Amino acid sequence: xxxxxxxxxxxxxxxxxxxxxxxxxxxxxxxxxxxxxxxxxxxxxxxxxxxxxxxxxxxxxxxxxxxxxxxxxxxxxxxxxxxxxxxxxxxxxxxxxxxxxxxxxxxxxxxxxxxxxxxxxxxxxxxxxxxxxxxxxxxxxxxxxxxxxxxxxxxxxxxxxxxxxxxxxxxxxxxxxxxxxxxxxxxxxxxxxxxxxxxxxxxxxxxxxxxxxxxxxxxxxxxxxxxxxxxxxxxxxxxxxxxxxxxxxxxxxxxxxxxxxxxxxxxxxxxxxxxxx
Amino acid sequence: xxxxxxxxxxxxxxxxxxxxxxxxxxxxxxxxxxxxxxxxxxxxxxxxxxxxxxxxxxxxxxxxxxxxxxxxxxxxxxxxxxxxxxxxxxxxxxxxxxxxxxxxxxxxxxxxxxxxxxxxxxxxxxxxxxxxxxxxxxxxxxxxxxxxxxxxxxxxxxxxxxxxxxxxxxxxxxxxxxxxxxxxxxxxxxxxxxxxxxxxxxxxxxxxxxxxxxxxxxxxxxxxxxxxxxxxxxxxx
Numbered sequence: 001x002x003x004x005x006x007x008x009x010x011x012x013x014x015x016x017x018x019x020x021x022x023x024x025x026x027x028x029x030x031x032x033x034x035x036x037x038x039x040x041x042x043x044x045x046x047x048x049x050x051x052x053x054x055x056x057x058x059x060x061x062x063x064x065x066x067x068x069x070x071x072x073x074x075x076x077x078x079x080x081x082x083x084x085x086x087x088x089x090x091x092x093x094x095x096x097x098x099x100x101x102x103x104x105x106x107x108x109x110x111x112x113x114x115x116x117x118x119x120x121x122x123x124x125x126x127x128x129x130x131x132x133x134x135x136x137x138x139x140x141x142x143x144x145x146x147x148x149x150x151x152x153x154x155x156x157x158x159x160x161x162x163x164x165x166x167x168x169x170x171x172x173x174x175x176x177x178x179x180x181x182x183x184x185x186x187x188x189x190x191x192x193x194x195x196x197x198x199x200x201x202x203x204x205x206x207x208x209x210x211x212x213x214x215x216x217x218x219x220x221x222x223x224x225x226x227x228x229x230x231x232x233x234x235x236x237x238x239x240x241x242x243x244x245x246x247x248x249x250x251x252x253x254x255x256x257x258x259x260x261x262x263x264x265x266x267x268x269x270x271x272x273x274x275x276x277x
Numbered sequence: 278x279x280x281x282x283x284x285x286x287x288x289x290x291x292x293x294x295x296x297x298x299x300x301x302x303x304x305x306x307x308x309x310x311x312x313x314x315x316x317x318x319x320x321x322x323x324x325x326x327x328x329x330x331x332x333x334x335x336x337x338x339x340x341x342x343x344x345x346x347x348x349x350x351x352x353x354x355x356x357x358x359x360x361x362x363x364x365x366x367x368x369x370x371x372x373x374x375x376x377x378x379x380x381x382x383x384x385x386x387x388x389x390x391x392x393x394x395x396x397x398x399x400x401x402x403x404x405x406x407x408x409x410x411x412x413x414x415x416x417x418x419x420x421x422x423x424x425x426x427x428x429x430x431x432x433x434x435x436x437x438x439x440x441x442x443x444x445x446x447x448x449x450x451x452x453x454x455x456x457x458x459x460x461x462x463x464x465x466x467x468x469x470x471x472x473x474x475x476x477x478x479x480x481x482x483x484x485x486x487x488x489x490x491x492x493x494x495x496x497x498x499x500x501x502x503x504x505x506x507x508x509x510x511x512x513x514x
Binding site: 043045046047074093148152174177179180181182183201206208243244245246247249250253257262 | 297317318415416417419420443444445446447448449450451454472473474475479510511512
Protein backbone atom coordinates (compact mmCIF):
# COMPACT_ATOMS: atom_id res chain seq x y z
CA UNK A 1 0.00 0.00 0.00
CA UNK A 2 1.35 3.39 -0.95
CA UNK A 3 2.29 5.86 1.77
CA UNK A 4 -0.51 8.10 2.96
CA UNK A 5 -1.27 10.06 6.09
CA UNK A 6 -1.59 7.82 9.13
CA UNK A 7 -4.97 6.18 9.59
CA UNK A 8 -6.12 6.59 5.99
CA UNK A 9 -5.97 4.12 3.18
CA UNK A 10 -6.28 4.85 -0.53
CA UNK A 11 -9.12 2.91 -2.15
CA UNK A 12 -8.71 4.37 -5.59
CA UNK A 13 -5.85 6.34 -7.12
CA UNK A 14 -6.38 8.37 -10.29
CA UNK A 15 -2.87 9.10 -11.56
CA UNK A 16 -2.28 11.52 -14.43
CA UNK A 17 -5.27 10.23 -16.37
CA UNK A 18 -5.78 11.60 -19.88
CA UNK A 19 -8.47 10.55 -22.33
CA UNK A 20 -8.40 11.62 -25.96
CA UNK A 21 -11.24 11.29 -28.46
CA UNK A 22 -9.89 12.19 -31.90
CA UNK A 23 -8.50 15.70 -31.53
CA UNK A 24 -10.22 16.37 -28.22
CA UNK A 25 -8.73 15.69 -24.78
CA UNK A 26 -11.84 14.96 -22.71
CA UNK A 27 -9.56 14.50 -19.68
CA UNK A 28 -5.99 15.62 -19.20
CA UNK A 29 -3.54 15.07 -16.34
CA UNK A 30 -6.25 14.31 -13.78
CA UNK A 31 -4.86 12.99 -10.48
CA UNK A 32 -6.46 12.43 -7.10
CA UNK A 33 -6.81 9.76 -4.41
CA UNK A 34 -10.07 8.49 -2.96
CA UNK A 35 -9.75 7.40 0.67
CA UNK A 36 -11.37 4.16 1.71
CA UNK A 37 -14.70 4.77 3.40
CA UNK A 38 -14.91 8.39 2.24
CA UNK A 39 -17.41 10.17 0.02
CA UNK A 40 -15.87 12.03 -2.89
CA UNK A 41 -18.07 14.59 -4.64
CA UNK A 42 -17.15 15.10 -8.29
CA UNK A 43 -18.54 18.30 -9.81
CA UNK A 44 -17.97 20.39 -12.91
CA UNK A 45 -19.81 21.93 -15.85
CA UNK A 46 -21.62 19.72 -18.37
CA UNK A 47 -19.02 18.36 -20.74
CA UNK A 48 -16.16 18.81 -18.25
CA UNK A 49 -15.33 15.09 -18.25
CA UNK A 50 -17.10 13.74 -15.15
CA UNK A 51 -18.91 10.90 -16.93
CA UNK A 52 -15.80 10.20 -19.03
CA UNK A 53 -13.84 9.76 -15.79
CA UNK A 54 -16.57 7.42 -14.48
CA UNK A 55 -16.19 5.44 -17.70
CA UNK A 56 -12.40 5.29 -17.30
CA UNK A 57 -12.65 4.08 -13.69
CA UNK A 58 -15.28 1.45 -14.51
CA UNK A 59 -13.26 0.15 -17.47
CA UNK A 60 -15.56 1.30 -20.28
CA UNK A 61 -12.69 3.42 -21.66
CA UNK A 62 -9.00 2.64 -21.49
CA UNK A 63 -7.30 5.94 -20.66
CA UNK A 64 -4.96 7.39 -23.31
CA UNK A 65 -2.44 8.31 -20.62
CA UNK A 66 -2.00 7.62 -16.93
CA UNK A 67 -3.27 4.99 -14.61
CA UNK A 68 -6.11 3.97 -12.35
CA UNK A 69 -5.08 1.98 -9.26
CA UNK A 70 -7.48 0.12 -7.04
CA UNK A 71 -6.12 -1.36 -3.83
CA UNK A 72 -2.65 -0.92 -5.33
CA UNK A 73 -3.53 -2.90 -8.49
CA UNK A 74 -3.46 -1.27 -11.93
CA UNK A 75 -6.95 -1.49 -13.43
CA UNK A 76 -6.69 0.83 -16.41
CA UNK A 77 -6.43 -2.19 -18.75
CA UNK A 78 -8.96 -4.35 -16.96
CA UNK A 79 -12.23 -4.97 -18.83
CA UNK A 80 -15.52 -3.73 -17.36
CA UNK A 81 -16.88 -7.00 -16.03
CA UNK A 82 -13.61 -7.74 -14.23
CA UNK A 83 -13.56 -4.24 -12.71
CA UNK A 84 -17.00 -5.11 -11.40
CA UNK A 85 -15.81 -8.47 -10.02
CA UNK A 86 -12.95 -6.60 -8.27
CA UNK A 87 -15.52 -4.51 -6.37
CA UNK A 88 -16.19 -1.30 -8.32
CA UNK A 89 -19.81 -0.71 -9.31
CA UNK A 90 -21.56 2.21 -10.95
CA UNK A 91 -24.94 3.65 -11.79
CA UNK A 92 -25.84 5.28 -15.08
CA UNK A 93 -27.07 8.83 -15.62
CA UNK A 94 -29.65 7.50 -18.09
CA UNK A 95 -31.06 4.59 -16.07
CA UNK A 96 -30.82 1.25 -17.82
CA UNK A 97 -33.04 -1.37 -16.18
CA UNK A 98 -34.07 -4.58 -17.97
CA UNK A 99 -37.49 -3.11 -18.70
CA UNK A 100 -39.40 -6.39 -19.06
CA UNK A 101 -37.97 -7.98 -15.89
CA UNK A 102 -39.48 -7.25 -12.51
CA UNK A 103 -37.77 -4.92 -10.09
CA UNK A 104 -36.65 -7.89 -7.98
CA UNK A 105 -35.31 -9.77 -11.01
CA UNK A 106 -33.33 -6.72 -12.09
CA UNK A 107 -31.53 -6.64 -8.75
CA UNK A 108 -31.12 -10.44 -8.60
CA UNK A 109 -29.24 -10.40 -11.93
CA UNK A 110 -26.67 -8.09 -10.35
CA UNK A 111 -26.45 -10.21 -7.20
CA UNK A 112 -25.86 -13.34 -9.27
CA UNK A 113 -23.36 -12.09 -11.82
CA UNK A 114 -21.64 -9.20 -10.02
CA UNK A 115 -18.90 -9.77 -7.48
CA UNK A 116 -19.77 -13.46 -7.40
CA UNK A 117 -19.45 -13.91 -11.18
CA UNK A 118 -22.33 -16.37 -11.52
CA UNK A 119 -21.35 -18.50 -8.51
CA UNK A 120 -24.12 -17.23 -6.24
CA UNK A 121 -27.18 -19.49 -6.36
CA UNK A 122 -30.49 -18.28 -7.77
CA UNK A 123 -32.06 -18.53 -4.35
CA UNK A 124 -29.29 -16.62 -2.57
CA UNK A 125 -29.37 -13.99 -5.32
CA UNK A 126 -33.11 -13.43 -4.90
CA UNK A 127 -32.70 -13.25 -1.13
CA UNK A 128 -29.96 -10.66 -1.50
CA UNK A 129 -32.18 -8.76 -3.97
CA UNK A 130 -34.98 -8.68 -1.44
CA UNK A 131 -32.64 -7.30 1.28
CA UNK A 132 -31.46 -4.55 -1.03
CA UNK A 133 -34.98 -3.63 -2.13
CA UNK A 134 -35.83 -3.15 1.52
CA UNK A 135 -32.76 -0.96 2.06
CA UNK A 136 -33.56 1.31 -0.91
CA UNK A 137 -37.31 1.30 -0.22
CA UNK A 138 -38.52 -0.63 -3.28
CA UNK A 139 -39.86 -3.77 -1.59
CA UNK A 140 -43.40 -2.45 -2.18
CA UNK A 141 -42.95 -2.65 -5.97
CA UNK A 142 -40.65 -5.70 -6.12
CA UNK A 143 -42.92 -7.68 -8.46
CA UNK A 144 -43.74 -4.86 -10.87
CA UNK A 145 -41.98 -4.60 -14.23
CA UNK A 146 -39.10 -2.10 -14.02
CA UNK A 147 -40.69 -0.09 -16.82
CA UNK A 148 -43.63 0.79 -14.50
CA UNK A 149 -41.50 2.73 -12.01
CA UNK A 150 -41.68 6.49 -11.40
CA UNK A 151 -38.53 8.57 -11.82
CA UNK A 152 -37.46 8.54 -8.15
CA UNK A 153 -38.07 4.79 -8.00
CA UNK A 154 -36.02 4.22 -11.16
CA UNK A 155 -33.15 6.04 -9.49
CA UNK A 156 -33.56 3.84 -6.40
CA UNK A 157 -33.53 0.74 -8.63
CA UNK A 158 -30.34 1.97 -10.29
CA UNK A 159 -28.70 2.20 -6.84
CA UNK A 160 -30.05 -1.22 -5.78
CA UNK A 161 -28.73 -2.84 -9.00
CA UNK A 162 -25.27 -1.38 -8.36
CA UNK A 163 -25.32 -2.42 -4.68
CA UNK A 164 -26.26 -5.94 -5.75
CA UNK A 165 -22.76 -6.22 -7.21
CA UNK A 166 -21.42 -6.05 -3.60
CA UNK A 167 -19.05 -3.18 -4.37
CA UNK A 168 -16.33 -1.68 -2.18
CA UNK A 169 -16.45 1.44 -4.33
CA UNK A 170 -19.69 2.77 -5.80
CA UNK A 171 -19.78 5.40 -8.54
CA UNK A 172 -23.06 7.33 -8.59
CA UNK A 173 -23.78 9.35 -11.73
CA UNK A 174 -26.51 11.92 -11.02
CA UNK A 175 -28.80 9.66 -9.01
CA UNK A 176 -30.53 12.71 -7.51
CA UNK A 177 -31.35 14.59 -10.72
CA UNK A 178 -35.08 15.13 -11.06
CA UNK A 179 -35.86 14.52 -7.38
CA UNK A 180 -37.57 17.18 -5.28
CA UNK A 181 -36.25 18.51 -1.96
CA UNK A 182 -37.87 15.78 0.17
CA UNK A 183 -36.82 13.00 -2.20
CA UNK A 184 -33.25 14.34 -2.24
CA UNK A 185 -33.17 14.14 1.57
CA UNK A 186 -34.33 10.52 1.38
CA UNK A 187 -31.70 9.71 -1.25
CA UNK A 188 -28.98 11.30 0.91
CA UNK A 189 -30.10 9.24 3.88
CA UNK A 190 -29.84 6.09 1.73
CA UNK A 191 -26.34 6.99 0.52
CA UNK A 192 -25.15 7.76 4.07
CA UNK A 193 -26.46 4.36 5.11
CA UNK A 194 -24.60 2.67 2.26
CA UNK A 195 -21.44 4.59 3.17
CA UNK A 196 -21.78 3.56 6.84
CA UNK A 197 -21.82 -0.05 5.65
CA UNK A 198 -18.26 0.57 4.45
CA UNK A 199 -18.81 1.41 0.79
CA UNK A 200 -16.61 4.20 -0.59
CA UNK A 201 -18.69 6.57 -2.71
CA UNK A 202 -17.87 8.76 -5.69
CA UNK A 203 -20.84 11.03 -6.28
CA UNK A 204 -21.41 13.05 -9.45
CA UNK A 205 -24.23 15.52 -8.92
CA UNK A 206 -25.28 19.06 -9.81
CA UNK A 207 -27.39 19.58 -6.70
CA UNK A 208 -24.94 21.53 -4.60
CA UNK A 209 -26.94 21.16 -1.42
CA UNK A 210 -26.65 17.39 -1.74
CA UNK A 211 -22.95 17.45 -2.66
CA UNK A 212 -22.03 19.73 0.23
CA UNK A 213 -24.04 17.69 2.69
CA UNK A 214 -22.58 14.29 1.82
CA UNK A 215 -19.02 14.81 0.53
CA UNK A 216 -15.84 14.39 2.58
CA UNK A 217 -13.83 15.84 -0.30
CA UNK A 218 -14.86 17.61 -3.49
CA UNK A 219 -12.96 17.45 -6.79
CA UNK A 220 -13.86 19.96 -9.50
CA UNK A 221 -13.29 19.30 -13.19
CA UNK A 222 -13.48 21.94 -15.92
CA UNK A 223 -12.66 21.28 -19.56
CA UNK A 224 -11.13 17.94 -18.65
CA UNK A 225 -8.74 19.29 -16.02
CA UNK A 226 -8.88 19.24 -12.24
CA UNK A 227 -9.26 22.86 -11.11
CA UNK A 228 -9.85 22.32 -7.39
CA UNK A 229 -9.79 19.66 -4.68
CA UNK A 230 -10.43 19.84 -0.95
CA UNK A 231 -12.98 20.14 1.82
CA UNK A 232 -16.41 21.36 0.60
CA UNK A 233 -16.19 24.78 2.32
CA UNK A 234 -12.74 25.50 0.82
CA UNK A 235 -13.63 24.35 -2.68
CA UNK A 236 -16.86 26.32 -2.85
CA UNK A 237 -15.10 29.49 -1.72
CA UNK A 238 -12.69 29.30 -4.67
CA UNK A 239 -13.31 32.13 -7.17
CA UNK A 240 -12.22 29.82 -9.99
CA UNK A 241 -14.90 27.27 -9.04
CA UNK A 242 -17.53 30.00 -8.74
CA UNK A 243 -16.67 31.27 -12.21
CA UNK A 244 -16.43 27.89 -13.95
CA UNK A 245 -19.26 26.10 -12.23
CA UNK A 246 -21.34 27.68 -9.48
CA UNK A 247 -22.25 30.96 -11.15
CA UNK A 248 -23.29 34.27 -9.64
CA UNK A 249 -26.88 33.29 -8.80
CA UNK A 250 -25.57 30.52 -6.52
CA UNK A 251 -23.33 32.96 -4.65
CA UNK A 252 -26.24 35.37 -4.26
CA UNK A 253 -28.44 32.59 -2.92
CA UNK A 254 -25.79 31.57 -0.35
CA UNK A 255 -25.61 35.16 0.88
CA UNK A 256 -29.40 35.26 1.22
CA UNK A 257 -29.37 32.00 3.19
CA UNK A 258 -26.62 33.36 5.46
CA UNK A 259 -28.71 36.47 6.11
CA UNK A 260 -31.77 34.39 6.95
CA UNK A 261 -29.70 32.27 9.36
CA UNK A 262 -28.18 35.39 10.95
CA UNK A 263 -31.65 36.88 11.40
CA UNK A 264 -32.89 33.67 12.98
CA UNK A 265 -29.89 33.50 15.31
CA UNK A 266 -30.39 37.13 16.21
CA UNK A 267 -34.11 36.59 16.88
CA UNK A 268 -33.26 33.62 19.10
CA UNK A 269 -30.77 35.72 21.08
CA UNK A 270 -33.14 38.63 21.52
CA UNK A 271 -35.97 36.36 22.50
CA UNK A 272 -34.78 33.10 24.01
CA UNK A 273 -37.57 30.51 24.30
CA UNK A 274 -37.62 30.73 28.12
CA UNK A 275 -37.30 34.53 28.30
CA UNK A 276 -39.74 36.59 30.26
CA UNK A 277 -40.62 40.16 29.39
CA UNK B 278 -47.38 38.15 -33.97
CA UNK B 279 -50.93 37.82 -32.69
CA UNK B 280 -50.91 36.99 -29.02
CA UNK B 281 -53.60 35.09 -27.20
CA UNK B 282 -54.18 33.88 -23.67
CA UNK B 283 -53.93 30.16 -22.89
CA UNK B 284 -57.03 29.26 -20.90
CA UNK B 285 -57.39 25.89 -19.19
CA UNK B 286 -60.82 25.16 -17.80
CA UNK B 287 -61.64 22.18 -15.53
CA UNK B 288 -59.17 19.96 -17.35
CA UNK B 289 -59.02 16.28 -16.36
CA UNK B 290 -56.66 13.69 -17.80
CA UNK B 291 -55.04 10.36 -17.01
CA UNK B 292 -53.61 7.11 -18.31
CA UNK B 293 -55.59 3.87 -18.57
CA UNK B 294 -57.76 3.69 -15.46
CA UNK B 295 -55.68 6.15 -13.48
CA UNK B 296 -56.85 9.74 -13.31
CA UNK B 297 -53.92 12.15 -12.89
CA UNK B 298 -55.46 15.62 -13.34
CA UNK B 299 -58.67 16.78 -11.66
CA UNK B 300 -60.48 19.93 -12.83
CA UNK B 301 -57.38 22.02 -13.37
CA UNK B 302 -58.00 25.73 -14.04
CA UNK B 303 -55.19 27.93 -15.29
CA UNK B 304 -54.77 31.07 -17.35
CA UNK B 305 -51.65 32.48 -18.97
CA UNK B 306 -51.87 35.99 -20.40
CA UNK B 307 -49.97 37.00 -23.55
CA UNK B 308 -46.32 37.67 -22.74
CA UNK B 309 -46.42 36.17 -19.25
CA UNK B 310 -43.86 33.82 -17.71
CA UNK B 311 -45.72 31.40 -15.46
CA UNK B 312 -44.26 28.56 -13.37
CA UNK B 313 -45.88 25.25 -12.55
CA UNK B 314 -44.44 23.56 -9.47
CA UNK B 315 -45.21 20.39 -7.53
CA UNK B 316 -43.78 17.03 -6.45
CA UNK B 317 -42.88 14.13 -8.70
CA UNK B 318 -46.14 12.48 -9.68
CA UNK B 319 -48.26 15.60 -9.02
CA UNK B 320 -49.22 15.72 -12.70
CA UNK B 321 -47.04 18.58 -14.02
CA UNK B 322 -45.77 16.76 -17.11
CA UNK B 323 -49.22 15.27 -17.69
CA UNK B 324 -50.67 18.79 -17.78
CA UNK B 325 -48.05 19.93 -20.29
CA UNK B 326 -48.75 16.80 -22.35
CA UNK B 327 -52.49 17.46 -22.24
CA UNK B 328 -51.93 21.02 -23.50
CA UNK B 329 -49.62 19.92 -26.31
CA UNK B 330 -51.87 17.02 -27.33
CA UNK B 331 -49.66 14.04 -26.49
CA UNK B 332 -51.81 13.05 -23.49
CA UNK B 333 -55.55 12.39 -24.00
CA UNK B 334 -57.84 14.62 -21.97
CA UNK B 335 -60.87 13.19 -20.13
CA UNK B 336 -62.83 16.38 -19.58
CA UNK B 337 -62.62 20.16 -19.59
CA UNK B 338 -60.95 22.35 -22.19
CA UNK B 339 -57.68 24.00 -23.11
CA UNK B 340 -57.98 26.97 -25.46
CA UNK B 341 -55.33 29.12 -27.05
CA UNK B 342 -57.13 32.28 -28.14
CA UNK B 343 -59.92 31.13 -30.45
CA UNK B 344 -58.42 27.68 -30.97
CA UNK B 345 -59.65 24.80 -28.86
CA UNK B 346 -56.58 22.60 -28.22
CA UNK B 347 -58.43 19.70 -26.64
CA UNK B 348 -58.84 16.91 -29.18
CA UNK B 349 -56.44 18.49 -31.68
CA UNK B 350 -53.52 16.44 -33.00
CA UNK B 351 -50.12 17.57 -31.62
CA UNK B 352 -49.00 18.92 -35.02
CA UNK B 353 -52.07 21.17 -35.19
CA UNK B 354 -51.29 22.46 -31.73
CA UNK B 355 -47.75 23.32 -32.84
CA UNK B 356 -49.29 25.09 -35.83
CA UNK B 357 -51.50 27.06 -33.44
CA UNK B 358 -48.30 28.39 -31.84
CA UNK B 359 -48.06 26.25 -28.70
CA UNK B 360 -44.77 24.31 -28.60
CA UNK B 361 -43.23 22.10 -25.92
CA UNK B 362 -39.60 21.50 -24.90
CA UNK B 363 -39.95 17.98 -23.49
CA UNK B 364 -38.40 16.67 -20.30
CA UNK B 365 -35.19 14.78 -21.04
CA UNK B 366 -34.73 16.82 -24.24
CA UNK B 367 -35.85 13.98 -26.55
CA UNK B 368 -33.50 14.93 -29.35
CA UNK B 369 -32.99 12.86 -32.48
CA UNK B 370 -29.68 11.50 -31.21
CA UNK B 371 -28.49 10.09 -34.53
CA UNK B 372 -29.21 13.34 -36.41
CA UNK B 373 -26.91 16.35 -36.45
CA UNK B 374 -27.61 19.53 -34.52
CA UNK B 375 -28.56 21.18 -37.83
CA UNK B 376 -31.08 18.47 -38.70
CA UNK B 377 -32.59 18.58 -35.20
CA UNK B 378 -33.11 22.33 -35.60
CA UNK B 379 -34.63 21.85 -39.06
CA UNK B 380 -37.01 19.24 -37.65
CA UNK B 381 -38.37 21.99 -35.41
CA UNK B 382 -39.42 23.89 -38.55
CA UNK B 383 -40.88 20.78 -40.21
CA UNK B 384 -44.42 22.19 -40.38
CA UNK B 385 -43.42 25.60 -41.63
CA UNK B 386 -44.05 26.58 -45.24
CA UNK B 387 -42.63 30.12 -45.11
CA UNK B 388 -39.29 31.21 -46.54
CA UNK B 389 -37.74 32.42 -43.32
CA UNK B 390 -36.48 29.10 -41.96
CA UNK B 391 -32.89 29.81 -43.01
CA UNK B 392 -32.98 33.22 -41.36
CA UNK B 393 -34.35 31.68 -38.16
CA UNK B 394 -31.60 29.05 -38.20
CA UNK B 395 -29.03 31.84 -38.36
CA UNK B 396 -30.84 33.62 -35.53
CA UNK B 397 -30.60 30.48 -33.34
CA UNK B 398 -26.87 30.17 -34.03
CA UNK B 399 -26.38 33.82 -33.08
CA UNK B 400 -28.45 33.37 -29.93
CA UNK B 401 -26.62 30.14 -29.02
CA UNK B 402 -23.06 30.35 -30.40
CA UNK B 403 -22.23 26.95 -28.93
CA UNK B 404 -24.63 25.36 -31.41
CA UNK B 405 -22.69 26.88 -34.31
CA UNK B 406 -19.55 25.15 -33.02
CA UNK B 407 -21.50 21.89 -32.75
CA UNK B 408 -23.58 22.31 -35.94
CA UNK B 409 -22.38 19.08 -37.65
CA UNK B 410 -22.18 16.96 -34.48
CA UNK B 411 -24.67 14.19 -33.82
CA UNK B 412 -27.01 15.44 -31.12
CA UNK B 413 -26.52 12.23 -29.13
CA UNK B 414 -22.83 13.04 -28.71
CA UNK B 415 -23.34 16.44 -27.09
CA UNK B 416 -23.04 17.20 -23.39
CA UNK B 417 -26.24 17.61 -21.36
CA UNK B 418 -26.10 21.39 -21.44
CA UNK B 419 -25.56 21.49 -25.19
CA UNK B 420 -28.46 19.08 -25.71
CA UNK B 421 -30.78 21.30 -23.67
CA UNK B 422 -29.79 24.25 -25.83
CA UNK B 423 -30.62 22.22 -28.97
CA UNK B 424 -33.99 21.21 -27.49
CA UNK B 425 -34.93 24.83 -26.77
CA UNK B 426 -33.69 26.03 -30.17
CA UNK B 427 -35.58 23.23 -31.92
CA UNK B 428 -38.79 24.37 -30.23
CA UNK B 429 -38.07 27.99 -31.19
CA UNK B 430 -37.66 26.92 -34.83
CA UNK B 431 -41.41 26.25 -34.83
CA UNK B 432 -41.92 29.98 -34.06
CA UNK B 433 -43.99 29.46 -30.92
CA UNK B 434 -46.11 32.16 -29.34
CA UNK B 435 -46.43 30.01 -26.22
CA UNK B 436 -43.48 27.89 -25.08
CA UNK B 437 -43.94 25.02 -22.62
CA UNK B 438 -40.66 23.98 -20.97
CA UNK B 439 -40.45 20.81 -18.88
CA UNK B 440 -37.55 20.52 -16.37
CA UNK B 441 -35.09 22.78 -18.10
CA UNK B 442 -32.47 22.69 -15.32
CA UNK B 443 -32.45 18.90 -14.91
CA UNK B 444 -28.88 17.59 -14.78
CA UNK B 445 -27.30 20.93 -15.63
CA UNK B 446 -24.47 22.76 -13.86
CA UNK B 447 -25.59 25.81 -11.85
CA UNK B 448 -23.65 28.17 -14.11
CA UNK B 449 -25.37 26.69 -17.17
CA UNK B 450 -28.79 27.12 -15.60
CA UNK B 451 -27.85 30.80 -15.20
CA UNK B 452 -27.16 30.97 -18.95
CA UNK B 453 -30.44 29.27 -19.85
CA UNK B 454 -32.32 31.70 -17.63
CA UNK B 455 -30.68 34.52 -19.60
CA UNK B 456 -31.83 32.78 -22.77
CA UNK B 457 -35.40 32.54 -21.46
CA UNK B 458 -35.33 36.26 -20.70
CA UNK B 459 -34.25 36.94 -24.30
CA UNK B 460 -37.00 34.69 -25.68
CA UNK B 461 -39.53 36.36 -23.41
CA UNK B 462 -38.37 39.79 -24.60
CA UNK B 463 -39.40 38.82 -28.16
CA UNK B 464 -42.97 38.49 -26.90
CA UNK B 465 -43.22 34.73 -26.39
CA UNK B 466 -45.31 33.56 -23.41
CA UNK B 467 -43.63 30.85 -21.34
CA UNK B 468 -44.92 28.13 -19.02
CA UNK B 469 -42.09 26.46 -17.11
CA UNK B 470 -42.22 23.29 -15.08
CA UNK B 471 -39.30 23.01 -12.67
CA UNK B 472 -38.17 20.72 -9.89
CA UNK B 473 -35.89 23.56 -8.83
CA UNK B 474 -38.67 25.58 -7.25
CA UNK B 475 -36.44 28.49 -6.25
CA UNK B 476 -35.36 29.00 -9.86
CA UNK B 477 -38.92 28.60 -11.14
CA UNK B 478 -40.24 31.25 -8.78
CA UNK B 479 -37.34 33.60 -9.48
CA UNK B 480 -37.87 33.67 -13.26
CA UNK B 481 -41.68 33.73 -13.32
CA UNK B 482 -44.17 36.43 -12.46
CA UNK B 483 -46.94 34.05 -11.38
CA UNK B 484 -47.05 30.39 -10.37
CA UNK B 485 -49.41 27.49 -9.83
CA UNK B 486 -48.77 24.69 -7.33
CA UNK B 487 -50.06 21.28 -8.38
CA UNK B 488 -50.69 18.66 -5.69
CA UNK B 489 -51.98 15.17 -6.55
CA UNK B 490 -53.45 16.45 -9.79
CA UNK B 491 -55.20 19.54 -8.42
CA UNK B 492 -54.19 23.18 -8.25
CA UNK B 493 -53.66 23.72 -4.53
CA UNK B 494 -52.22 27.23 -4.63
CA UNK B 495 -51.58 29.99 -7.13
CA UNK B 496 -50.43 33.59 -7.04
CA UNK B 497 -47.61 36.03 -7.77
CA UNK B 498 -44.25 34.22 -7.61
CA UNK B 499 -42.60 36.56 -5.07
CA UNK B 500 -45.56 35.90 -2.77
CA UNK B 501 -45.22 32.11 -3.17
CA UNK B 502 -41.47 32.36 -2.46
CA UNK B 503 -42.44 33.74 0.97
CA UNK B 504 -45.33 31.33 1.54
CA UNK B 505 -44.56 29.14 4.60
CA UNK B 506 -46.30 26.15 3.01
CA UNK B 507 -44.26 26.43 -0.21
CA UNK B 508 -41.05 27.01 1.75
CA UNK B 509 -41.54 23.90 3.80
CA UNK B 510 -42.73 21.57 1.04
CA UNK B 511 -40.58 22.66 -1.89
CA UNK B 512 -37.67 24.80 -0.79
CA UNK B 513 -36.55 22.80 2.23
CA UNK B 514 -36.11 25.92 4.40
